[in-house]
Amino acid sequence: MSTQTFTVTGMTCGHCVASVTEEVSELEGVQNVDVDLATGSVTIESTTPLEDDAVRAAVEEAGYQLA
Template sequence: MATETYQVQGMTCGHCVSAVSSELGAVDGVTDVQVDLASGQVTVTSDAPLETETVRAAVDEAGFELVGS
């Protein structure tokens, strides 16, 4: 198991949380996604470490931006 926390910019509501959770949850190997709307932090648990670009692509697909990394 691997757990990584990312900073996501642009989330402002529950729909945003749902969109990010859905896109990241669809990534192969992801077992859990926790989103803290107030801080913009997204914690992803997966079977194996994920490539940052894979996470970035899923966040982009949801309409938001991965900050840093």
């Protein structure tokens, strides 16, 4: 099990959280995504460590940016 935390910028509401959660959850091996709207923190639990580029692409697909 791997846990990684990223900071996402531009999220302002629950819909933003849902969008990021949905896109990141689709990455292979992801088992849990926890998004903290107040801090922009996104904690991802996965079976193996995720490539930063894969997480960045998922976050950008949701319409946001990694800090």
